[in-house]
Amino acid sequence: MSVRVGKTDRASSFPVAAKAALRNDQLRRNVRNATDIIRAKRALRIDEMPDWEQLRQAASDIKMHTLAHLDYYLEQFERNCEQAGGKVHWARDADEANTIAAALIKQYSGDQPAEVIKVKTMTSDEIQMNVALEHAGIRAYETDLADMIVQMSSDEPSHIVVPALHKNRFEVREIFREQMGLVDLGDQPADLTDAARSYLREKFLRIKIGISGANFAIAETGSVCVVESEGNGRMCVTMPNVLISLIGIEKVIPTFQDLEVFLQLLPRSATGERMNPYNSFWAGVEPGDGPTAFHIILLDNGRTALLKDERERETLDCIRCGACLNACPVYRETGGHAYGSIYSGPIGAILSPQLQSLEHSRSLPYASTLCGACYEVCPVKINIPEILIHLRGKIVREEQATLRGSLSAECLAMRAMGTIFLSHRRYESAQRLARLGQKIFERNGQLTNLPGLAGAWTEFRDLRPLPKQSFRDWWKTRVEAAVSSEEAS
Amino acid sequence: MRIALFVACYNDTLFPETGIAVTRVLERLGHTIEFPIEQTCCGQMHHNTGYQKDAVPLVRRFVSIFRDAEIVCVPSASCVAMIREHYELIAQQEHDPDFAREVRNLLPRIFEFSELLVERLGVDDVGATFPHSVTYHPSCHSLRMLNVGDGPYRLLRQVRKLELVDLPNQDQCCGFGGTFAIKNADVSAAMLSEKNREVLETGAAVITALDNSCLMQIYGGLHRQGSSVRAMHLAEILSSSEVDR
Amino acid sequence: MSLPLTAREEILARIRAALPDLKVPVETSHASITRSYGRCSSLDRGGCLQLFIDRLIDYDTKVIELTDETELPAAVQQALQDAGEDRLLVPSGPLQTLAPENVNVYVDHGLTTPELDRAQAVLTTCEAAVASTGTIFLVHGGDQGRRALTLLPDHHICIVCRDQVYGSLPEALAAIRSQSARLITSISGPSATSDIEMVRIRGVHGPRRLTVLLYGDL
Numbered sequence: 031m032s033v034r035v036g037k038t039d040r041a042s043s044f045p046v047a048a049k050a051a052l053r054n055d056q057l058r059r060n061v062r063n064a065t066d067i068i069r070a071k072r073a074l075r076i077d078e079m080p081d082w083e084q085l086r087q088a089a090s091d092i093k094m095h096t097l098a099h100l101d102y103y104l105e106q107f108e109r110n111c112e113q114a115g116g117k118v119h120w121a122r123d124a125d126e127a128n129t130i131a132a133a134l135i136k137q138y139s140g141d142q143p144a145e146v147i148k149v150k151t152m153t154s155d156e157i158q159m160n161v162a163l164e165h166a167g168i169r170a171y172e173t174d175l176a177d178m179i180v181q182m183s184s185d186e187p188s189h190i191v192v193p194a195l196h197k198n199r200f201e202v203r204e205i206f207r208e209q210m211g212l213v214d215l216g217d218q219p220a221d222l223t224d225a226a227r228s229y230l231r232e233k234f235l236r237i238k239i240g241i242s243g244a245n246f247a248i249a250e251t252g253s254v255c256v257v258e259s260e261g262n263g264r265m266c267v268t269m270p271n272v273l274i275s276l277i278g279i280e281k282v283i284p285t286f287q288d289l290e291v292f293l294q295l296l297p298r299s300a301t302g303e304r305m306n307p308y309n310s311f312w313a314g315v316e317p318g319d320g321p322t323a324f325h326i327i328l329l330d331n332g333r334t335a336l337l338k339d340e341r342e343r344e345t346l347d348c349i350r351c352g353a354c355l356n357a358c359p360v361y362r363e364t365g366g367h368a369y370g371s372i373y374s375g376p377i378g379a380i381l382s383p384q385l386q387s388l389e390h391s392r393s394l395p396y397a398s399t400l401c402g403a404c405y406e407v408c409p410v411k412i413n414i415p416e417i418l419i420h421l422r423g424k425i426v427r428e429e430q431a432t433l434r435g436s437l438s439a440e441c442l443a444m445r446a447m448g449t450i451f452l453s454h455r456r457y458e459s460a461q462r463l464a465r466l467g468q469k470i471f472e473r474n475g476q477l478t479n480l481p482g483l484a485g486a487w488t489e490f491r492d493l494r495p496l497p498k499q500s501f502r503d504w505w506k507t508r509v510e511a512a513v514s515s516e517e518a519s
Numbered sequence: 520m521r522i523a524l525f526v527a528c529y530n531d532t533l534f535p536e537t538g539i540a541v542t543r544v545l546e547r548l549g550h551t552i553e554f555p556i557e558q559t560c561c562g563q564m565h566h567n568t569g570y571q572k573d574a575v576p577l578v579r580r581f582v583s584i585f586r587d588a589e590i591v592c593v594p595s596a597s598c599v600a601m602i603r604e605h606y607e608l609i610a611q612q613e614h615d616p617d618f619a620r621e622v623r624n625l626l627p628r629i630f631e632f633s634e635l636l637v638e639r640l641g642v643d644d645v646g647a648t649f650p651h652s653v654t655y656h657p658s659c660h661s662l663r664m665l666n667v668g669d670g671p672y673r674l675l676r677q678v679r680k681l682e683l684v685d686l687p688n689q690d691q692c693c694g695f696g697g698t699f700a701i702k703n704a705d706v707s708a709a710m711l712s713e714k715n716r717e718v719l720e721t722g723a724a725v726i727t728a729l730d731n732s733c734l735m736q737i738y739g740g741l742h743r744q745g746s747s748v749r750a751m752h753l754a755e756i757l758s759s760s761e762v763d764r
Numbered sequence: 765m766s767l768p769l770t771a772r773e774e775i776l777a778r779i780r781a782a783l784p785d786l787k788v789p790v791e792t793s794h795a796s797i798t799r800s801y802g803r804c805s806s807l808d809r810g811g812c813l814q815l816f817i818d819r820l821i822d823y824d825t826k827v828i829e830l831t832d833e834t835e836l837p838a839a840v841q842q843a844l845q846d847a848g849e850d851r852l853l854v855p856s857g858p859l860q861t862l863a864p865e866n867v868n869v870y871v872d873h874g875l876t877t878p879e880l881d882r883a884q885a886v887l888t889t890c891e892a893a894v895a896s897t898g899t900i901f902l903v904h905g906g907d908q909g910r911r912a913l914t915l916l917p918d919h920h921i922c923i924v925c926r927d928q929v930y931g932s933l934p935e936a937l938a939a940i941r942s943q944s945a946r947l948i949t950s951i952s953g954p955s956a957t958s959d960i961e962m963v964r965i966r967g968v969h970g971p972r973r974l975t976v977l978l979y980g981d982l
């Protein structure tokens with residue numbers, strides 16, 4: 031099986047990639063600015079909601095219920111969708127999904143040039159669908175403004191909701207100027223948006239095959255829901271003759287009425303709007319309105335491996351609102367690219383390493399201070415810090431199972447500390463030893479240049495040396511003093 | 520009341536003044552402090568870094584040392600978070616019902632220092648005097664896991680001659696995060712420099728918190744920058760009196 | 765010899781292998797989910813309608829308030845006039861009678877895409893609306909038009925009857941539940957993007973202008 035999450039095969043580990051990102055001041059300013067704005071808007075909208083916590087709880091309960099009966103709901107969804115005229119395909123992994131999509135597009139294109147219009151789908155980025163389609167000779171046009179910016183500049187998304195938030199208006203103008211041949215293009219966001227509108231209008235009216243993802247797949251009705259703002263989603267699901275929707279198996283929800291929970295949580299969490307401009311719902315095909323052929327690809331790509339363990343399963347509750355990214359102090363420093371996966375921020379740090387087991391993603395569960403800001407904002411209450419700790423445990427167990435891993439500096443240090451803490455006498459001698467050992471590193475009353483792992487501390491910060499007397503030393507002298515004063519009297 | 524002190528290993532070794540301050544404040548309020556000398560570490564560092572197997576004996580050790588205590592006072596919010604959030608789960612995973620029962624019985628008796636004062640003992644005024652400007656950093660564990668709320672502010676507001684200055688964006692993490700500070704030192708430092716820019720903006724002479732770990736990070740950065748702002752655990756401010764000055 | 769599993773069989777098998785057998789029937793378990801959030805708005809009719817209007821205006825929607833149906837033709841005319849438009853698209857059926865005389869009317873008896881694209885405005889009714897979010901639900905077909913109608917023109921003029929306005933989203937979804945398998949679009953303000961520096965820009969690919977004609981009894 032080839033599970034893939036974006037172009038991760040070339041990614042460096044998080045600390046290495048983050049270091050590079052930290053040097054890019056423009057990127058950091060753009061990320062900071064954008065996340066500040068969304069956070070402020072989100073906070074405003076959530077203040078309006080007296081029942082926010084109850085909605086979060088219900089969302090979490092509905093998701094956990096659905097995942098616990100995932101086979102039932104997928105089959106129900108499939109049945110209803112096909113009854114309404116859709117065709118459901120199943121894909122074990124990225125390659126299988128891409129193969130199905132490419133074959134369908136080829137088939138429907140006949141002898142015409144194969145072209146598709148796409149509405150933002152993270153899932154298609156996950157399986158690198160555009161790359162696969164290109165190999166198959168199919169031209170794919172992203173139609174979400176931000177995705178278009180990313181695609182035109184051969185970049186990677188840096189946020190799951192606002193993929194181009196790392197680019198400012200001047201950078202976008204340069205990309206559009208070059209790619210659309212517009213020499214006189216202004217740099218106001220309105221100018222840039224207008225340019226995108228005229229550029230894409232022709233594509234929407236001409237191209238006969240559309241590709242979408244889904245925010246929700248409703249089992250009860252067999253219908254699909256796409257949540258969006260620009261109208262490109264409506265275009266892609268309405269104007270073409272053929273529509274292909276790529277849907278992760280975790281996107282299914284039981285009933286239409288369940289949307290009353292998710293559609294209150296998602297827009298407020300994602301963009302700080304009470305409701306996003308458009309939600310489209312459709313089941314199968316409808317004569318006289320929209321595509322005459324509708325295909326769904328239900329994608330596993332590693333998801334089923336998360337079902338067994340309840341902690342891990344929680345990861346699949348995610349509705350991709352991006353609130354955890356905006357809240358995360360680590361993401362806000364580095365932006366999304368440092369995560370080496372199209373899923374960045376806290377959700378990326380738990381999702382990518384579970385979907386695939388590449389070397390770089392093993393650093394992701396450590397890309398967090400466990401500050402809990404992600405859990406606090408998550409509309410479906412995914413306890414991300416707990417999942418991070420759980421994944422760290424898995425990684426350590428795997429490391430310890432290898433000779434090299436079990437002899438790593440960290441592993442040895444941790445084991446030594448563990449042993450020291452098991453006896454207070456050993457611990458006390460260790461305290462004394464450390465006090466002696468630190469002498470050679472002391473400069474002007476501070477430790478400024480420690481060796482080994484601790485060197486990463488003193489590279490950026492000073493450290494006060496261990497005081498002469500530990501607390502327990504103080505306590506002992508105090509007890510002794512009390513005893514001897516008692517004896518004296 | 521007899522209060523057992525779990526001082527936390529890093530406080531014991533690096534910040535003895537915090538334990539001393541806790542002892543003084545509580546004794547001043549008429550309580551008797553006990554310090555079980557066998558105590559070492561609650562297991563947090565091992566557990567949160569992924570060495571969960573190595574944390575288990577430390578958890579068992581902690582429970583056996585403190586199981587009979589009337590009240591346990593812990594001047595470290597992150598250790599309390601470790602105990603409250605993880606001990607029960609660890610006990611469950613050990614499939615040891617006696618151990619699980621002991622944990623369940625012990626948990627309600629564990630208090631973070633400010634919680635103990637405000638929530639358990641109902642005190643906001645501990646009779647302290649501290650003639651300096653102070654800003655308070657709500658550490659992530661105290662803020663989001665313990666939900667200590669305004670307890671620390673209530674305590675600080677009662678301190679005579681203390682000028683309390685608000686820290687902007689106070690709910691932002693300082694970048695410490697245990698082994699994160701080492702494994703992701705660059706990002707940790709970037710987060711820290713933002714935190715410290717804000718600390719310096721307040722003009723306060725002292726930064727305080729319920730966790731010396733965060734304070735060690737904040738102070739380490741400030742000192743490296745040549746700033747003279749001091750970092751003090753809340754207990755140290757509350758133990759100050761006119762006489763000391 | 766057994767055949768290799770299909771992707772469908774394999775994925776379902778993986779799911780079943782991972783999940784424990786649950787004793788409670790699915791429906792019972794779904795029904796037992798606690799829903800302690802607010803399902804009904806606490807506002808009275810007047811407050812609810814006022815909130816709807818406020819929310820629409822807040823999201824750049826123009827609202828024309830009418831007392832009864834007879835005022836609709838004049839309101840349509842005004843909406844077009846204010847926008848400087850004279851090419852109006854209408855679904856075939858009763859709405860045709862609301863089209864002003866001095867404009868070019870395109871009746872959708874199956875117009876081609878280029879024809880639809882030539883219209884400047886479109887007139888439809890709706891199925892339900894939500895006050896708290898300023899949202900309009902279209903269940904496509906009939907007077908609400910097929911989907912392309914309300915997508916290609918730059919201006920959507922939507923007739924909303926006051927008794928179609930619900931306080932909360934749960935109430936509105938419950939009201940359209942029986943049609944939930946049909947083509948549905950929810951609309952909250954004109955199309956918009958904040959993709960460039962988080963500056964909200966109105967009008968990307970969907971209609972740039974949305975006008976609501978609100979009529980009917982309180």
Ligand code: SF4
Binds near residue numbers: 347351410411412
């Ligand atoms: S984990 Fe939660 S906050 Fe993060 S994107 Fe998913 S739903 Fe949103």
